[in-house]
Amino acid sequence: MQFTHLDDEGAARMVDVTAKQPSVRQATAQGSVTCSAEVVEALRTGAVPKGDVLAVARVAGIAATKKVPDLLPLAHVIGVHGAVVDLAITDTGVEITATVRTADRTGVEMEALTAVAVAALAVVDMVKGVDRSVAITQCRITAKSGGRSGDWVRDQP
Template sequence: MGEKFTHIKEGKANMVDITDKKPVHRKAVSTGSIYLSHKTLSEIKNKKVEKGDVFSVARIASILAIKKTFNLIPMCHQIEITSIDVDFSIKDTYIMATVIVKSTGKTGVEMEALTGVSIALLTIWDMVKSIEKDSKGNYPNTEINGIKVEEKIKESF
């Protein structure tokens, strides 16, 4: 056994103490996909979605979510984000979102990158849901998956 829990001690929630850690350059790259109908992908590509520019709105939502990650995930530290890049690529049956988050600090930025990808994809879904709905109001072709950390870098000054 001998398990040592860092976030729950004696029934109390605790944030990991990073006081004595040295700041380092940190970077996390996260990706995820949203599968959509060909019609929806075409409308996004041709900027014909009624709600507006899907990628611009999703990019802003992603950036805002990254900056608020510590408010969403209970044990995340509030960290100084030094750079955010959000990119989208349209494939045959899906859109791939890629988020890169950088920081100079005492703890990693993986949760921020994952949050950014998740919110970007959810925002895309929200922007195109009227196109994706079937006659019963369901989303048979719409699916978010594959959200993961592609790369994590930690480098000393």
């Protein structure tokens, strides 16, 4: 087994992608924030002036797609050419889905997953004052298309 980000001696490197061609690539990731029934109820009924809660998290998620080269030391600088972050209130919290598109040289799986993680952190940041049980869970890449390895969709559990 060989990790692409390490050379033969185990030293970290940024993988050379100069030979890859620019092409349209897309990736989707999902994840959840779980919180108390009270917070879910408050978010749902508007008993809480929820106003910007979802907007702040959505903006944080979209902005995070552009911070991947800064957050992940071995990630490439890549053009981020489209991003959508959706937040849906569920019975157990907030479900987050992010889709990122590029016409550049590498896939954008980490951009999508980072958007989910950071949007989730933003939700936690706003909710933790009223609910310490809050947690981030099941963040994973769920689909990708384009690029050399082609299309892929995660089997849902």
